[in-house]
Amino acid sequence: MTDHDAPSGANEPGCSLAPTGLWVRAQVRQSRRHRDGLLLALEPLDPHRPGRLSAVLSGSFLRQIEAASGxxxxxxxxxxxxxxxxxxxxDPLLGLTGQVLGLERGAFLQAWREQDATAQAALQAHGLWERQRKLPAPHKLRRVVLIEPDDGTPHPLGATLSRWYEQGLLELIRLPVAYEEPGSVVALHEAFGAVFDQWDWGTLDAVVVEPGLGFAxxxxxxxxxxRRIAVLPVPVLFRRAGAPTLLDGVAFRACGTAEALLADLTGILRGExxxxxxxxxxxxxxxxxxDPAAPVPASVSDAPPDPSPARQGPLFD
Structure with a gap:
């Protein structure tokens, strides 16, 4: 670019030139880690046309995409x-390359929907898709496992269940999972392995899954x-994530909000x-x-005097 071609003011100190780029539709034949980002091998959609271009998706842009989309x-x-x-x-090492400035999500989201549809068909063929939903509704809520994000951020489900534990309503077993880290699938397998152990060794009434905010x-x-969750003989209650997942259909109940899920748990407690x-x-x-649904206010006048101080932990054997 010559000075004659440069935009007005482009040579002024502190003037930032943001490249506009060009939208390209291509076939990504290979994708691999490169530094802290990804290196994509692009080819034309028409297989009869030659040509190949390497494109770098930087680590900073990769993290922006993950943070914005979950x-x-x-x-x-x-x-x-x-x-x-x-x-x-x-690039000093790769030569002429493309720098990815934007990515249309529609293509891979559609591919994921197709993958989910294939997996759902396999689960249905083996009688696993509706197995959780055929379980009887819990009639008590005394021991609960909470699978929650290990992100150090308070979440409504964890906060409420923790308060119920402190008030003696239930026993709470918390299993934090680093959803955002590599190996999160393995971590979830281990968490549900612990759930199976708890059910096998003792008692368990429900499993609550909190995906957190912006998780993968x-x-x-x-x-x-x-498949592992479907055969669990204990109801799994799940707060839906921002995008559809297979767990939406596999879980005993999937609620759109934490408030809706807590309302279900409250109903179980009221039934007790x-x-x-x-x-x-x-x-x-x-x-x-x-109870707002009760015709008359609930009374506990027949109960013995409330012991003091308040007990911590479950008020049952």
Whole structure:
């Protein structure tokens, strides 16, 4: 570019030139790790036309995509047909390459939907797709496993279940999972392995899965993990992620919000008010407040005096 061709003011100190790039539709034949980003091998969609271009998706842009979309981009997921915004750069090692400035999500999201449909058909063929939903609804909520993000951020489900534990309503087993880290599928397999152990060794009434905010939702479409969850003899209650996953259909119940899931759990606790011990009944009634559906206010006048100080942990054997 000559000075004559340069935009007005382009040579002024501190003037930033942001490349506009060119939208290109191409076939990604190979995708592999490169430094902290990805290196894509692009080929024309027409197999009769020669040519190949390497394109770099930088680590910073990769992290921006993952943070904005909640999608953990695995190199294998990017193989296929894509529309990319490219600008040409000269890399000291790779020579003339493309720099990825933008990525249209539609292509790989469609591919993921197709993968999920194939996995769903396989689960249905083996009688696993509806197996969880055929379980009887829990009639008590005394021991609960919470699978939650290991991100150091408070989440509504964890906060409420923790408060219920402190008030003596239930026993809570918390299993944090680093959803955003590589190996999250393995970590979830281990978490559900611990769930099976808890059910086998003792008692377990429900499993609650909290995906957190902006987590990599593809881990909850892993077919092997879904097969493991489907055969669990304990209901799995799941707060849906931002995008559809296989767990939406496999889980005993999938709720759109944390509030809806907590309403389901509250209903189970209210159902116990006629069968629990007095100390636990008092704790449940105090924590939940009056039942809005009851014709008359609930009364605990027949209960013995509330022991003091308040007990921590489950108020049952």
């Amino acid at each position: 999608v953990l981009l695995d190199p294998d997921h990017l193989v296929g047909e894509h529309t990319l915004l490219l600008t040409l750069v000269v 939702h593809r881990v909850l479409s892993d077919e092997g993990l879904m 008010l006629r069968t629990g011990g007095y100390a636990r009944l008092t704790a449940i009634a105090r924590a939940l407040g009056p």
